[in-house]
Amino acid sequence: MKPGPFRVALTYDVERNSPPFVKSTGKVYSGMEVMPEVLQTMKAQGAPGTWYIAHDVDPENQIALRFPEITADMAGQGEVGTHVHFREYQKVRTDVAFVTASVSAATECLRSEGYPAKSFRGGNLYMSPVLLDHLEDLGYETDSSVLPGHRVTMNDGLRVDHTERRSCEPYYPKKSQPWSAGGKGILEIPLSAFPLLSFATPFFSVLINYLVLISNLVLLDPELAIERMQRIRNKWPTENAVIVLSAHPHDFLADSISTEAKLENFEAFLKAVNRIPGASFATAADIRSGWVGPDQANRDPRDRAPLKLTTGDLRKAKQLLRRPVRMPHTSSV
Numbered sequence: 001m002k003p004g005p006f007r008v009a010l011t012y013d014v015e016r017n018s019p020p021f022v023k024s025t026g027k028v029y030s031g032m033e034v035m036p037e038v039l040q041t042m043k044a045q046g047a048p049g050t051w052y053i054a055h056d057v058d059p060e061n062q063i064a065l066r067f068p069e070i071t072a073d074m075a076g077q078g079e080v081g082t083h084v085h086f087r088e089y090q091k092v093r094t095d096v097a098f099v100t101a102s103v104s105a106a107t108e109c110l111r112s113e114g115y116p117a118k119s120f121r122g123g124n125l126y127m128s129p130v131l132l133d134h135l136e137d138l139g140y141e142t143d144s145s146v147l148p149g150h151r152v153t154m155n156d157g158l159r160v161d162h163t164e165r166r167s168c169e170p171y172y173p174k175k176s177q178p179w180s181a182g183g184k185g186i187l188e189i190p191l192s193a194f195p196l197l198s199f200a201t202p203f204f205s206v207l208i209n210y211l212v213l214i215s216n217l218v219l220l221d222p223e224l225a226i227e228r229m230q231r232i233r234n235k236w237p238t239e240n241a242v243i244v245l246s247a248h249p250h251d252f253l254a255d256s257i258s259t260e261a262k263l264e265n266f267e268a269f270l271k272a273v274n275r276i277p278g279a280s281f282a283t284a285a286d287i288r289s290g291w292v293g294p295d296q297a298n299r300d301p302r303d304r305a306p307l308k309l310t311t312g313d314l315r316k317a318k319q320l321l322r323r324p325v326r327m328p329h330t331s332s333v
C-alpha cells in the first residue's frame with residue numbers, strides 16, 4: 001500500500017495535577033503554568049490541539065472555571081472538548097444516573113461558557129454503552145476514550161477494558177457496543193496504540209507509553225517518536241491514517257529532563273511533522289468532518305496487521321527504563 005496523507009491529532013487531558021508536584025517553595029504546580037508556552041509553540045508551528053477540559057465533582061478539577069483565560073486560549077488554538085473523571089468508581093458501576101449527571105454537568109459548564117463541547121474523552125479512558133448513549137443525546141460528535149488493547153482495573157474493581165477493539169482506525173460505534181463498528185452519529189477516534197498487549201505489568205505500561213503510544217516520547221525523544229509514528233502510519237489499514245497522541249499539562253513539568261528541554265523536544269517534533277510530505281495536524285472535529293472511512297461493519301478486525309515488537313524496541317525500552325522516569329497515566333489518564 002502506498003503511504004497516503006496522514007493526520008496527527010495532539011490531544012490533551014487538561015486536568016488537575018496528578019500526581020501533585022511540590023517544589024521547594026511548597027507550592028503545588030499543576031502544569032497549567034506551562035500551557036501558555038505550549039500554546040505559543042503550537043501556534044508558531046500551526047498545530048492545533050484538542051483540549052479535553054476536565055470538569056467533575058472535585059472543584060480543583062473544574063478547569064474552565066479555574067483557568068478561564070487559558071481555556072479561551074486553548075479554544076483559539078484548536079478545539080475545546082469535555083473530560084470527566086467519575087471519581088467514585090463504586091457509583092459508576094451501580095448508579096447509571098451518576099455517570100450521566102456528571103457528563104451533563106461538565107457539558108453544561110463548558111457550553112454555558114461559550115464552548116460548543118462536541119468532543120469527549122472519559123477519565124481513565126472509561127467508556128460504556130450508557131455513556132455513549134448519553135453522549136449522543138447531548139449532541140456530541142466525537143469520542144476519544146478508546147485505547148485499543150488497553151485494560152486496567154481500578155482499586156475498587158471498576159474495569160476499563162478496550163481489549164475488544166484491535167484497530168486504531170476511527171469508526172462509528174454501535175450504541176450498545178462502543179467497541180464495535182456499525183452505528184452512526186458519534187465518531188470514535190481511538191488513541192494510537194498498540195493493539196496487541198493489555199497493560200498487564202508496569203513494564204508493559206512503560207513500554208507502551210514510551211515506545212508505542214509515543215505520546216510522552218514526543219517530549220523525551222522526538223526523533224524516536226517520529227520513527228515510531230511512521231511505523232504506525234505504515235501499518236495503517238487504509239491510506240488516510242490518523243495518529244492520536246495524548247498528553248497532560250503536567251507531562252511538561254520537569255522529571256527525568258527539564259521543562260525547557262521538553263518544550264524544545266516538543267517544538268522539534270512539531271517541526272519534524274511539518275516537514276513530512278502529506279502530514280498535517282488535525283483536531284477531533286477536523287477528523288470527523290469529511291471522515292471517509294471504509295464501511296467497517298463488515299470488516300474482519302483480523303485484517304489489521306498489528307505492530308510487532310522487535311528486539312530493537314525492547315533494547316530501547318530498557319534504555320529508557322534506566323532513566324528515572326515516573327510512570328505515566330497510572331493514576332489518571
Ligand SMILES: [Zn+2]
Pocket residue numbers: 013015083085122123124332333
Ligand atoms: Zn484525566
